[in-house]
Amino acid sequence: MSKNPFLLVTLVAGLTASAGAQTAAPEKKLTMTVEAAKTGAPIDRYVYGQFTELLFNLFEKGLWAEMLSDRKFFYPVDSSAKLVPENRKRNFTRWRPVGPDEFVVMDAKNPYVGEHAPLVKLDATAPHGIRQAGLPLRQGREYSGHVVLMGDPGAKVQVSLVWGAGPNDRQTIPIPALSPAYTRFPLRFTAGANSEDAALEITGTGQGSFHIGIVSLMPAENIDGFRADMIKLLQEVDWGIYRWPGGNFVSGYDWRDGIGDRDSRPPRYDYAWHTVEYNDVGTDEFVTLCRLLKIDPYICVNSGFGDAYSAARWVEYCNGSAGTPMGKLRAANGHPEPYRVKWWGIGNEMYGEWQLGHMYIDHYVIKHNMFGQAMRAVDPTILLVACGATPFETSTVARLHRLPLPAKLPYQFGSPQDWSGQLLEHSSDYIDFLSEHLYPLLDSAFDVGTQKFVKTNDPLEDQMRRLPNRVQATAEAWNEYLQRMPQLRDKNIKLAIDEWAGGGFRGFMRALCAAEGLQEMFRHSDIIKMGAYTAFTASIAFNGNDATFSPVGLVFKLYQHHFGTFPVAVSGNSPQKSVSGTVGVDKPQVASGSDTYPLDVAAALTKDGKTLTVAVVNPTQAPHAIDFNVAGVQLRGPGKVYRIVAPRLEAENEPGKKPEIETVEMAVPEVPATLEAAPLSVNLYEFAAR
Secondary structure (H helix, E strand, C coil): CCCCHHHCCCCCCCCCCEECCCEECCCCCEEEEEEEEEECCCCCHHHHEEECCCCCCCHHHHHECCCCCCCCCCCCCCCCCCCCCCCCCCCCCCEEEECCHHHEEEECCCCCCCCCEEEEECCCCCCEEEEEEEEEECCCCEEEEEEEEEECCCEEEEEEEECCCCCCCEEEEECCCCCCCCEEEEEEEECCCCEEEEEEEEEEEECCEEEEEEEEEEECCCECCECHHHHHHHCCCCCCEEEECCCHHHHHCCHHHHCCCHHHCCCEEECCCCEEECCCCCHHHHHHHHHHHCCEEEEEECCCCCCHHHHHHHHHHHHCCCCCHHHHHHHHCCCCCCCCCCEEEECCCCCCCCCCCCCCHHHHHHHHHHHHHHHHHHCCCCEEEECCCCHHHHHHHHHHCCCCCCCCCCCCCCCCCCHHHHHHHHHHHHCCEEEEEECCCCCEEEECCCCEEEECCCCHHHHHCHHHHHHHHHHHHHHHHHHHCHHHHHCCCEEEEEEECCCCCCCCHHHHHHHHHHHHHHHCCCCEEEEEEECHHHHEEECCCCEEECHHHHHHHHHHHHCCCEEEEEECCECCCCCCCCECCCECCCCCCCCECCCEEEEEECCCCCEEEEEEEECCCCCEEEEEEEECCCEEEEEEEEEEECCCCCCCCCCCCCCCCCEEEEEECCCCCEEEECCCEEEEEEEEEC
């Protein structure tokens, strides 16, 4: 369906207009009618998925419990001010020499992993070694890890966790005598104080020198290498599916770098994001994470610099029996049973010039088919997701391209810039799901005359409309493909919105966008079967020591646990405004949302049909009341309402502090004639139905 008539909603916007200098027109009531007899296709649990890649602090100093940066010494240990090559990773801290720089040199002849290892020269009068500061500690918490060393017999080495400037503000572990071969030594500390700038020191005195191969430090309560506090939060939501390791990173990723002994996995430079990937989180760790969270893994293979053979071997590593070559390797790595990964994406945003290995679509359809054929030859049961882009997406991201554009925007269906259309025409035999990515500009609109996005001064409710508008536009594009290629109706291909977000990175705006985005996907539940929000750590506010749900996480938790399964029609008398922009670029032909401007409303019956749920999003800074009518089902009280309300648009939850924004559950004694929506709020009502 395109506008899905079963989800038209009635709510009357409260408008105040002036009629003459002194006379105000009467306020127009907001009303809505839920038509429960008109149901849509069930909402798939995969719509509540999340996206992650090995980028920034999603894993490193994020969900992955490792506290140290550059634990495998990709960069030299010195006092220089600039890293070469650059590293754009947030929260990156460097190793520095203890003592003059000349006592620490990088030895390329005897590395433990990677290209070199620190060689520390010793003297008998002063300690020399390396030090990394910026570590967050909590008093009484235990930290465990290990260090791999080799050295001369005369070297006396110790490892210290330092939380203050005093001589007793540290715990020191002496290392037994070293040998000429790299040896692993366990570490275990208990922090003696709170600190946000603790340090780990590896120093030695005596004669000769010693090498440091790798070092690791984690909170001791980590769960299989993941932060226990963050795992606990993520376990509270049934996310359905996680997409990994694409984005852009995947087009330069070799999955074989991320298996086997973690200490022996090589650090690699990530040319997509200009940072370093240490490969501590690879295939086995990702599948472990999904099993901890009881969700399905969705793996994206490298169709940029990668090849079909490598992708097929990856499928075999995950799904092959222990008798296959890659299955045997998986078993040797400690996982004898196949992972049975069902979801596989072929490439990430290969339509974009920014993507490593980008090529023209007439070449890429050949490559996609090669990948699909090779991967299905290993496991015919897998589901293949093609990296699609409708003209809405290719037109929107044209601003990021470096070469002159081949045509004026908006790009047309059937043109070479219609990436999804070309894939469907030439590669549909190897497509189960077609992806689309949604990152709309909330504060800008495309101007055809200037062929540029221009800043707008839209009200908040219109800015919020841009994300669900892109969902609606994707559904319109799909209907266009079905008209152009009727043969697709027999292939049962569906849409996967496997990267989407809006509203920036901070404040309640992102949560409101997430709620409206989900509700628009519900309206197209017949064709949108999977989503992956960017990124999974957006659901958690965290620092080095503490974690709590962010407003986005609260929204996902609320809808996943309480919104119904079968969307039902809602009708109304206040259609959404047509916001500024251009159809085919940042605007659909038909405005998204329920006919309840300025609110957005969605309703659904639970799987057993015994409960009606109604979600009302108020993206304005004014309260609204809604006349509530229901047809096709009888409701009875008492009911419940769950509210997520922000005191201001900039509000957010800070880790380690009382949350500013929480989900509040309240009883509703009887079925009300009017529903209330506070400013900047998400409201979800539950009523028994018969």
